[in-house]
Amino acid sequence: MTELGVKWACEYCTYENWPSAIKCTMCRAPRPSGTIITEEPFKSGPGLDGGREWDAPGTEGGGGALLICPDSSARPRVKVASVAETSSKWSCQMCTYLNWPRAIRCTQCLCQRQRTRSPTDSPHTSGSGSRPGPPPQDPCEEYNDRNRLNTRAQHWTCSACTYENWPKTRKCVVCDHPRPNGQEAIELAEPEDPSSIINEQDRARWRSGCSGGQRRSPPTSKREQELKMDFQRIELAAGAVGSKEELEVDFKKLKQIKNRMRKTDWLFLNACAGVVEGDLAAVEAYKSSGGDIARQLTADEVRLLNRPSAFDDGFTLVHLAIRFQRQDMLAVLLTEVSQQASKCIPAMVCPELTEQIRREIAASLHQRKGDFACYFLTDLVTFTLPADIEDLPPSVQEKLFDEVLDRDVQKELEEESPIINWSLELGTRLDSRLYALWNRTAGDCLLDSVLQATWGIYDKDSVLRKTLHDSLHDCSHWFYTRWKEWESWYSQSFGLHFSLREEQWQEDWAFILSLASQPGASLEQTHIFVLAHILRRPIIVYGVKYYKSFRGETLGYTRFQGVYLPLLWEQSFCWKSPIALGYTRGHFSALVAMENDGYDNRGAGANLNTDDDVTVTFLPLVDSERKLLHIHFLSAQEMGNEEQQEKLLREWLDCCVTDGGMLVALQKSSRRRNHPLVTQMVEKWLDGYRQIRPCASLSDGEEDEDEDDE
Template sequence: MTDNGSGKKWSCEYCTYLNFPAAKKCTLCKGPRPPQLITEEAVRSEQDIYKVASLASSDVDNANSRPNLSLSTSSANDPTKKWSCHMCTYLNWPRTARCSQCMTPRRKHSPPASTSCDKRSPLSVNVNICEGQGVSQAKAVSPNSPEAAREVNNDINRTVATKIHGKWCCKACTYENWPKSQKCIICGTSRGKIYPEGTSACGGSNILENEMSKKGSKKSPPLAIRNAENLEIQQQDGAAASPSNREDTSHQEERRMKVLRKRLRENDWFWLNACHGVVAGDPHAVEAYLTSGGDPARQLTQDEVTLLNRTSAFEVGYTLVHIAIRFQREDILAVLLTATDVAAKATKRLPSHVSPDIAADIKREISSSLRQRKGDFPCFFVTDAVTFALPTDIEDLPPPIQKQLFDELLDRDVQNELEAEESIINWSVEITDRLGSRLYSLWNRTAGDCLLDSVLQATWSVFDLDHTLRRALADSLNEGALTFYPRWKEYESMQAQSLQFSLDEEQWQQDWAVLLSLASQPGAALEQTHIFALSHILRRPIIVYGVKYVKSFRGETIGFARFQGVYLPLLWEKSFCWKTPIALGYTRGHFSALVPMEMDSDDAIGAGANIESNEDSQMAYLPLVDNEGKLLPVHFLTRSEVGKEESIMREWMECLVTKGGILVAVQKLGKRPVIVRQMLDEWLDRYRQLAHLQESHQSATAHPTQTFSSDGETDDE
């Protein structure tokens, strides 16, 4: 407070406004001038010390004789007038217990000792005094007592109830809005609900406590009510700035967070982790959410934003796509946009989804089958050659059930793009119909691990969720760099010369370091070199049927795709490898497994034709030319091997020429492992049961009552 001497301005103790020395009241809030203090300046100015003391005492008496600003005579006697907050001077409604701006409690005054209207004593108003009663008959109530709190709540309820059919008052800025408006037109605050008597108009803390006590309740209150509950808790328990009140507020917040966490289900945690994953650039969290059946178009709620506790990154109504755009996660954005298209269609249900326990056992078996070659080329390799094909039992299902199965198993978009739009697969009637080697595109995850997933799907019908194959790929490229690097550099040098540019040794090493880094990062997109290394890990050729051009989501051509072709394990000895290839499909930065379907032993033509009809003899035929008859390129050949592609393919694969003159590679399906057969049986049992239910329903509809003949049994009987 500034000096109140005659030569300086004085500061109002209510609004801190600096007034002129001659002013007796505050110019801004009309508050009384504080009493003058005895200062050293007054003594030095040779004033009479007794005169100064008498002046100070008279000022004190005058100040006591003035009415209190927070409860003036007019506002106390007239319940229709607003009261002024003693902290911020904001005019509040008569029955509000706290200031709407600074949340300061309204000052309480005890009733006077006598009923005489003395102008020298400050006025006091007791809200519990009814009209017609004397002040002396009113019972004094402590402001902090439960009775006073109930009275304030009842007053608020009565005030709000009188405004139900008229304008409603905003609880944030006290603006009176029209009845039909749901939000305040000034501050945008949602309109509060009117609660029955005994509860707060804002939805007091007892509602939240009741909700916490209902552990078995499945329904939670609306978001606006929960926010109002939290606001009321903070207003009641944390208004004062004392440490105890702040601790109470923190306890209330912790209790609220515990309630929110208890309401979350497993899929909700996947959803929150996916939101964090987009911000952190982790595609695995997003992939885990999508794999669990999460909706890519799900929006953040207010409670979820509170749990995430990062308002700078998350806002109510945001989806994963919004967050990816905000943080410029282009790779995750591509995954989300593709997943949105898939989620809008049929739900995918692959054998590994139906039998997760058996799929886990298969992945453990794959991990145990990996070995590392000793010597100058320490590359990892598998000990078993397994090729997956769709079981022929699918054809025994009714056509509607078959359609449902293929909708849940295949990627229709990839199948249509490779088969109909580009004519990359199944373009030969001789191969697809006569030889029974139609290729089917299995649905695959859309993360950066799609290449590794497609390789395991084409062999064991599982996904690389544990990153077993990725670790083997990274270790093989790192430890076998002395063998991989010269072959890669020579092949890339020839590609660079065809485009009339060259690189120095430092640039080659930098590019190689990037390839090694991509191989070791889960979720990172892989390139041609990684397919070449995977062919060595599998010890068998890999044939990729892919689009020629990479297109954007709008269908615009953005680059040339070089993935289509044959990848041979050229760095191994031929005797160490199998000649049975696997087939993959490539479309718009995405790999899919291409698998055939087994044929019945009764078929005269098809897989296993002219050979003994047993399970070990099942085979398919993969074309080594495109629909124009051009030979598929063989990647990572040296300069001395260029021009000998067909002879090299015949050395590394078992090749045949069909009657139509098409060069094909023989894919021997072999005997399916027992654990894979168990997984497929559980997967097919679901569709068999659906077919049985459908037949039972059709039979009951066609024959509502069944009768039997005494002449004998019919086929149906």
């Protein structure tokens, strides 16, 4: 707010003071009797609106103590600070800034106010004991700007770390860099008398005039320009509580830590914050830059991140992903992409047929009427690898398997821990070997693997995810009861002994519902249970039991392996032929078998009905230690010993016991009953490998002729 009237110039420092000031604002010199007029008062004349006149203060109609500026359309009316209010300000002993009486710290340098009474103190501030009233708003912010300029002008900027040091320091307090000699001549010394204050103000005014009145910020470092990342989420909170000395020490320490940081360090901290906040791009950026996934957070990095509840010393990105249940990020972090071959799956080769299959899936989804209004599929489709693959040359077969299978998942499930194909009886004599299809490493891997195991395509349009969310929402009470009862039993059986309030159960359930509606969000066991109802068939998950790091350390229990039955449907409404999924390190893959012509009546090639060409795959219901797989989400009445659970499995699946005494489930598939679009897609995909066969056969024939000539 601009004060109207005649300014008077101080005879010592030539500072232009407002007419109400009885002392110079800068040097505190008394106002001389004869003042120099440096600004003409407003005279009566036409107003901004063309007809209204502005009156000078004190004239008739001038409004008394309320002054109106010519640009009052943008500024409110305020009272001019009286002489008593202006003189009641206290001067800071460090920076000489004039503060309002209510301030207990200096507005500029945060120095504590000295409570010693001075001649400039008003009776309200000392002696009377009464609390002063609220001070009026400063009518002119020029005081603040000038004092701030004078205070900052006393600092010198370090050329190495850009830290602003006090004028008496000879070395930078952050990086110990020596003070440049050239700055000593231009930096301002600490004033000791009023004359030096005058010189300080003149020099500061000259500097501000040369630079256009704006103080330039130190140049941004090249490291920060290259990264262009959000440093605000890894900065120390500005509102920390503590003494000035403690804050200054913390600030210096953080400055030293930042100056030692390299580009890889910033990417790592950004990835750690990305795991907590769910930013997958930050994690992928760190991994693609060649960052070490097993890198651990140091104490300095934890201090810089400034979130003790989220980050701990020694934690890796995997630890953080497990703590915050980021299944999609675990897939990116723990799944090494060592396959150099480009992927070529049936859904990629035939985009037209794939779109038709997606439309067929959407058309076959219906909602059941009644209390349990869950969605379900009307078609029973099971994807299997064609038996014609065995007719291809070995080199072509190897190429095909490299492009359609996930070799890393296959190796982990077979070799690192015996989870699939561990039984020679099933894999060799009964031809029930399972193959892990390659799948996208995204948050939709569960939905993709379910559609791959049935229709051979991905959930690209999120049709299955939307159906999952709608089923959970419309049948929330049914699924919530099962989920709550199962989680309570699980916590008690594993000795956790915790109990939640109903509000906490509701919050956890709301989180599960929200995951189903977010494309790319990782899913949990409850979602597999709902998918079993949508498919109207059991889902068997063969997965690793523990999260492990690259060094083989056990990080946590996965809880995914087991059998998921559509227990909320009637048994007569469901199919007994299950599908199989594989789970490895936060990633789901479809496990499928290979067709067989059925000429020798063995295992998967057992031709149970020659007219229908049915292929049967035997899926084990026990693990490698011959322990029965867990059945998820059982009620209190359904829970029991192993015999009762085995009886329940026989009711919901076609089960039999092999010659070796192993309980298995029968997965049946048929070429004739399979959807024609799926069969057509597989045949078109296989034709691409059949075209490679003549070249391979020709090279083999040429080698045979060369041997005959010799």
